[in-house]
Amino acid sequence: MGQVFGPRHGSMQYWPRKRARRQHTRIRSWQRALKDAQLLGFAGYKVGMTHVIMTDNRKQSTTKNEDIFCPVTVIECPPIKPLSLRFFRKRHNGFNVIGEVLSEHIDKELERALPHIKKHSKKIDDFKEFDDVRLVVYTQPKLTGIGKKKPEIFELGLSGSKEQKLALGQQLLSKEIKISDVFKEGQQSDIHAVTKGKGFQGPVKRFGVSIRSHKSEKTKRGPGSLGAWNAQGHMMYRVAHAGQMGYHTRTEYNKWILKIGEKPEEINVKGGFLRYGVVKNPYILVKGSIPGPSKRLIKLTVPWRADKGIPSEAPALQYISIASKQGK
Secondary structure (H helix, E strand, C coil), X not given: CCCCCCCCCCCCCCCCCCCCCCCCXXXXXXXXXXXXXCECEEEEEEEEEEEEEEECCCCCCCCCCCEEEEEEEEEECCCEEEEEEEEEEEECCEEEEEEEEECCCCCHHHHHCCCCCCCCCCCHHHCCCCCEEEEEEXXXXXHCCCCCCCXXXXXXXXXXXXXXXXXXXXXXXXXXXXXXXXXXXXXXXXXXXXXXXXXXXXXXXXXXCCCCCCCCCCCCCCCCCXXXXXXXXCCCCCCCCCEECCCCEEEEEEEEEEEEEXXXXXXXXXXXXXXXXXXXXXXXXXECCCCCCCCCEEEEECCCCCCCCXXXXXXCEEEECCXXXXXX
């Protein structure tokens, strides 16, 4: 009998498959190809999913100009507030923080995340030599119905030259930022989130290892042996074994923003969304699904490599389902 060729199971793109450090992701790089000065990201809370009927406006689509069914994800996007303007210098090991200027208006809820906020005496004019500027912002979960007040704090990148970044950052430092100030309907976005945690799982569920015959010895759901050659004296890390599954940091590229709305009653389903409740703030509808459970913070950024097959104009939405999702 010939040797059976069995390729490995599961992707090695992400390794090790371990739990994320925190519930909201860290974005390490920002779009640098844009010449105009603008904010490069935003954040919102995942509500749940519904469906719409939209007129397909994709040029290469086989259903062009037809009304089609489309699943969408609802993300509630209350305004975010600036905390500080952070200045960086480029060193041999990357960009290092050289200082920051705090906003004059800070919410009291921020003390839940930063108990000891010290007012710095430095001003923007004190930073003459810098290589990059980023805006530090915080969310306002108190405006939603998810049951928390502690805000998340994170950096947002700015595009343009460093002079343009400084001017834009100085302008944004004293006002609330809305989702409509960053993204437009029909625009694409990269989604950064921590996936739903599934705990300790076996190799069949975790990597898709085949279940063997009932006549197999010792195990049916195991990954098998390494064969006759095992001179390394230990199990190779590439072997699909049991371990942590889910609660990983993941990025999905080029998600299509179908709608940015200001009226929550347009999308609030009867009885509220499962495990979330009702939407109270501006929201966006994103085509398809996104990582993470409901109530998780989702970060949206300007796409690195936009899909040219997706039009820049949002399709016309003929119908948005607000039927109950309670299963009754």
